[in-house]
Amino acid sequence: MAADVIRDDLTARPPAEAAEAAGAAAGGILIRSLTKSFGGGPRVLDGIDLTVERGQLICLVGPSGSGKSTLLRCVNLLESPDSGMIWVSGMLMGRHFDGHRVRALRPAEYRRQQSRIGMIFQQFNLFPHLTVLENIIEAPLSVRGVPRAEAVARAEELVARVGLAGRERAYPRELSGGQQQRIAIARALAMDPDVLLCDEPTSALDPELVGEVLNVLRDLAASGMTMVVVTHEMSFAREVADRVVFMAEGRIVEEGAPEQMFSHPREERTRNFLRRVL
């Protein structure tokens, strides 16, 4: 497979790049020349370059089918990219570089990387046959080998943090959508992730439940978590994002501070998109 061995890109870049990489190494995300297509189809991701510094919150916006989900899924290795490099908090995702060649990681190796990245799904994806507490402690116990008592104590702390203290014994179906998503966030946080990726975390929620989930995300951002949030909630993006990134047809069309992006977008396509969603 061509994707198994990929020439390293970073070494060939100018020193400025290396400095940026150093920033990302401490807890950020650095993506270079990422491409991805499905089954020989057109490129769903067509040369993505993106830098997220530690503690930043990036909002990823763009029309349906522009590749936002695919980008997040590549970052935490739910999809394997065709080419390009992803660096998260010092980890070369899914790859190993020995100084000469880049090789693909074995499953056990990339699972360890995956466990360091939190992922929030549109449909929550809580385990329905497990209680809230069991959902949260599952990965700390089975992946990290944390002692049970410690995992439970931490889980209770996290449940309280997302405002659901006392619901540890409930099954997901007994909770509202907003509550389920908050538990999903607690489940991700239980692994102490370096970064948190959220793919439309509020799109499956009734409008009156959106606020409670966004509040939790807002608190997380304030506490210094590095986050990439795909969202259609433009007011949220405007308020909390450090940067807004606009994607279309697998490319990053424009990025900038929320003020600039929403008030004076440079690109015609950004303007068109924003006119439709704002």
Add this chain to the structure above:
Amino acid sequence: MSATHRPTETPTPTKTPTTPTTPTTPTTTRTSPISPDDFAKAVAAERAAGVIPVRHTGRVVLGALAALATVLATASVARNPSFQWGTVGDYLFSSRIIDGLILTIWLTALSVALSFLIGTVLAVMRLSANPVLQAISWAYTWFFRSVPLLVQLLFWFNIGYLYPRLSFGIPFGPAWFSFETSELISSAAVAVIGLTIHESAYAAEIIRGGILSVDTGQLEAAEALGMHPRRVLGRIVLPQAMRVILPPAGSLLISTLKSTSMVSVIAVTDLLYAAQLIYNQNFLVIPLLMVATLWYLIMTSLLSIAQHFVEKRYARGFARTSGRGPARVPKPDSL
């Protein structure tokens, strides 16, 4: 319902719309639009006396006929002297029958347990990314589902002709141990092997269906947490697949219980063969077949009850089957 009035679908209450043979007001069929006036009257009539339920005459007549037929058939069986109920009672707990019963239970339990173990492996192989494992699993299922159990039992019973000696050692090299096949494999072992191989092909399909029924979002969530695939299968996928697996698995268990009766052809003294051995001596064929039938009935009933409780256990967290579910769609007025 205590309703005595028909909704006023005809403006003239003197006429009876219940007899479709006599055409009533030709302008109003049961579904034609009614005037605002009539609508107001209908509202008042419904408020006063409710709605007359539909009469299911056919259902009542059919039910009565079926009940009658059942009573007659049962009476005829109970009173027919050929069944010799007294003899049935004598043999129901005879030691040879009980021994056969115990062997039947053993055969069923062992072969079903092994079938689901092997079936799980086959299902995982079939769903794996490895094309060789996929093909082997597919071929196994295809072959052993195609060959009738009876044929297989006879085949395994006669395997000694094919491989008179079994040896363990280096393939194509020297053997460390060597046995006469017929010594090593008793009839009972042949029965377990034949049943297991046959049932595991079905178990594989049942388990595969269950695994496929689990939402892929569950797999992604588990993968994103960095969970090991074995753990994902055991902790996340199979418990959820259980809801889909259990009903057909219960059927497979019951059908295996009955299939064990086929081992009588290879002289394994299961419940049926025990009964046959007895009636070959005393010619009380019908009563002894009734003894076997009663035991199969009892065991099947016990298994059905057990299945009910096991299914309930695996419904945890799933509103649809746990009784906390969405309100049932109210049935239209019926008897």
